[in-house]
Amino acid sequence: MKPDTNAQRLDPIERAHLRDPQDLSHTIHRYPPQAEFTDFIGRFWFPVWSVPSGARAVQRVLQYPVCLVVVTAEYSRFYGVVSGLSTTALAGDGWAAGVMLTAAGGHRLTGRSVDEFTDRHVDLSQVLPSNGAQLTAEIRRLMAEHPAAEDSHRAVMAVYEKALRGFLPIDEEGHLVNEIVGYVESNPEVLRVAGICAHFGLSERTVQRLVRRRLGLTPKWLIQRRRLHEAAERLRESPASTAELAILLGYADQAHFIRDFKKVTALTPGQFSAQSRG
Helix, strand or coil: CCCCCCCCCCCHHHHCCCCCCCCEEEEEEECCHHHHHHEEEEEEEEEEEEEEEEEEEEEEEEECCEEEEEEEEECEECCCCCCCCEEEEEEEEEEEEEEEEEECHHHHHHHHCCCHCCEEEEHHHCCCCCCCHHHHHHHHHHCCCCCCCHHHHHHHHHHHHHHHHHCCCHHHHHHHCCCHHHHHHHHHCCCCCCHHHHCCCCHHHHHHHHHHHCCCHHHHHHHHHHHHHHHHHHHCCCCHHHHHHHHCCCCCCHHHHHHHHHHEEEECHHHHHHHHHH
């Protein structure tokens, strides 16, 4: 497994990461899980950073509809989905060893409705009371000396997989929510919750309850987040007419698109495009 550090081709994680191209403070190494974990783990990721003394490098992410497990030298946490813009300020020299779960993974790991964790995080020991502290200590030991080395990452992934194997297999409802999220993310023509309901043969009430319980948000949010991801990707790739992009993304008018984009990113589409292309 080789880390994906190709900045020229946007993968789903880069699509979500609103990284300033002039920010050279960090490198993110990403790896897929072993086949047995693909319904539970979306990706392992290892950011390693070095920020000049006294400075901060703020990372801005339009998070996917998934929960995260993150261990650093300072903390270990379980994160619910952030409904708006997720921001993290990097300082000094550091690293993180993270697991991006699938849509089904958060509920499977916690055993609870993940709307309890929306827009918040808890210490990992609250989610893994029996082995969270041991897992954290082992990961810190493995990452301490060579945090950017692939061998370190492989060793950490093995530790994570050993700790999480007991949560397999994913339940039937988990498979369904994974399919719903995959359907929304891969079909830009889905602009209404009714489209999800029709495709899966489910009532709107059933879809609403399922997505709230497994993701902590709403089906409408899923669609909106996919549109914003697509908008960010297109604005980074080339200059674009805001009016044309609004039509392409299924907005009724340009003003609605600009308002939605700025509300979440704090930038207009034009400002984001200019920043992203340097």
